Amino acid sequence: MISEALMNQIQQRLPASPVWSAQQSLSSTIGIPIGVSNRHVHLSQTDIEALFGKGYQLKPLKELRQPGQFAAHECVNVVGPKGLISKVRVLGPARPETQLEISKADCYALGIKAPVRESGDLYQSADALLVGTFGHVSLQSKVICAQRHIHMSPFDAELLGVVHGQKVRVNAGEQCGLVFEQVVVRVDERYALEFHIDTDEANAAGIRSGESVYLTD
Amino acid sequence: MISEALMNQIQQRLPASPVWSAQQSLSSTIGIPIGVSNRHVHLSQTDIEALFGKGYQLKPLKELRQPGQFAAHECVNVVGPKGLISKVRVLGPARPETQLEISKADCYALGIKAPVRESGDLYQSADALLVGTFGHVSLQSKVICAQRHIHMSPFDAELLGVVHGQKVRVNAGEQCGLVFEQVVVRVDERYALEFHIDTDEANAAGIRSGESVYLTD
Numbered sequence: 001m002i003s004e005a006l007m008n009q010i011q012q013r014l015p016a017s018p019v020w021s022a023q024q025s026l027s028s029t030i031g032i033p034i035g036v037s038n039r040h041v042h043l044s045q046t047d048i049e050a051l052f053g054k055g056y057q058l059k060p061l062k063e064l065r066q067p068g069q070f071a072a073h074e075c076v077n078v079v080g081p082k083g084l085i086s087k088v089r090v091l092g093p094a095r096p097e098t099q100l101e102i103s104k105a106d107c108y109a110l111g112i113k114a115p116v117r118e119s120g121d122l123y124q125s126a127d128a129l130l131v132g133t134f135g136h137v138s139l140q141s142k143v144i145c146a147q148r149h150i151h152m153s154p155f156d157a158e159l160l161g162v163v164h165g166q167k168v169r170v171n172a173g174e175q176c177g178l179v180f181e182q183v184v185v186r187v188d189e190r191y192a193l194e195f196h197i198d199t200d201e202a203n204a205a206g207i208r209s210g211e212s213v214y215l216t217d
Numbered sequence: 218m219i220s221e222a223l224m225n226q227i228q229q230r231l232p233a234s235p236v237w238s239a240q241q242s243l244s245s246t247i248g249i250p251i252g253v254s255n256r257h258v259h260l261s262q263t264d265i266e267a268l269f270g271k272g273y274q275l276k277p278l279k280e281l282r283q284p285g286q287f288a289a290h291e292c293v294n295v296v297g298p299k300g301l302i303s304k305v306r307v308l309g310p311a312r313p314e315t316q317l318e319i320s321k322a323d324c325y326a327l328g329i330k331a332p333v334r335e336s337g338d339l340y341q342s343a344d345a346l347l348v349g350t351f352g353h354v355s356l357q358s359k360v361i362c363a364q365r366h367i368h369m370s371p372f373d374a375e376l377l378g379v380v381h382g383q384k385v386r387v388n389a390g391e392q393c394g395l396v397f398e399q400v401v402v403r404v405d406e407r408y409a410l411e412f413h414i415d416t417d418e419a420n421a422a423g424i425r426s427g428e429s430v431y432l433t434d
Binding site: 116177 | 321333365394395397398416417418420421423
């Protein structure tokens with residue numbers, strides 16, 4: 001049973017033109033904003049101080065779509081056995097554990113093999129060296145390629161008819177000609193609706209941040 | 218009506234274990250080898266001489282899977298308004314028209330916008346500067362991102378139940394979680410069976426040259 005409040009929300013989110021028909025599932029008509037994640041690093045306060053100096057606090061540069069998250073002014077250089085990537089953005093606020101998220105293309109450039117993982121799943125992940133303005137930090141098993149996923153609130157999950165941990169299919173659009181499968185749904189009160197992919201995936205699909213994708217059967 | 222010779226070929230190409238059932242379409246059981254195309258350039262003889270010297274002939278380094286095609290010893294540097302990519306491989310033999318094929322990631326690095334196109338479709342494509350050991354060539358409307366496609370012989374086309382120009386769906390595999398849609402079939406007597414994608418697409422799907430993909434409904 002769909003409540004009146006939910007139905008009102010549904011009406012508001014439906015496309016302006018009546019493309020939705022009874023044959024089409026509701027969830028496939030709700031646009032999910034795309035967030036392309038360039039390579040970035042989340043840092044523990046200990047590592048922030050090792051990289052930028054004792055007592056250092058990250059300086060917010062730009063708010064992200066996920067509430068409370070921000071791109072910081074600070075960047076680090078990342079070094080691997082085969083190469084260096086400069087100016088990798090730090091995201092804040094500080095987290096309990098440092099985590100570097102890069103693309104497969106970055107793995108080749110650095111000469112490391114980072115596994116495709118959900119955020120936080122760092123067991124036997126890859127290594128790299130971070131270099132800041134004050135010092136450096138050797139990351140041991142803290143480097144992953146982030147698995148594509150959709151952030152959403154419990155309300156959005158109800159609207160889309162999915163649950164936390166479910167794997168769904170995402171159509172990047174007719175023109176792109178790409179369907180992402182096994183996209184993990186992550187539901188939390190704090191989350192804004194957003195489909196997170198990396199730069200390799202965005203390039204392959206020919207899509208950009210701010211555009212929308214749709215769930216598909 | 219399938220001839221006995223064709224049925225023999227089909228039998229040989231089927232997986233060793235009897236995973237094929239009457240419910241499954243034959244075409245989805247035939248592995249199509251993946252060929253990941255790194256950035257590369259095809260050159261006209263005029264441009265070869267402008268880049269490497271009068272009367273210069275490309276020196277084959279390695280045969281490609283497509284009969285008669287080879288990676289040459291020669292490389293060029295590619296320059297755009299925002300950057301340079303060094304050591305871009307030249308493929309031979311010489312062609313009537315020069316064509317530079319790069320990825321979307323390369324477009325960002327160079328600062329150009331190359332359209333996604335089929336090989337040879339250069340109308341209003343992008344520009345770049347090629348620099349060789351002897352001289353340089355300014356490419357005007359000769360730079361594209363190659364549209365993903367499958368090369369195949371007429372025999373393979375019959376086996377797979379597709380025709381030249383048809384757009385098909387390719388499943389990159391359960392683990393990869395990616396379906397490529399609108400993949401163009403290109404049939405020619407000279408072609409070896411091969412699914413051509415660029416490095417962005419290979420990274421997004423987590424697949425490599427030499428592995429196989431399958432057609433899907």
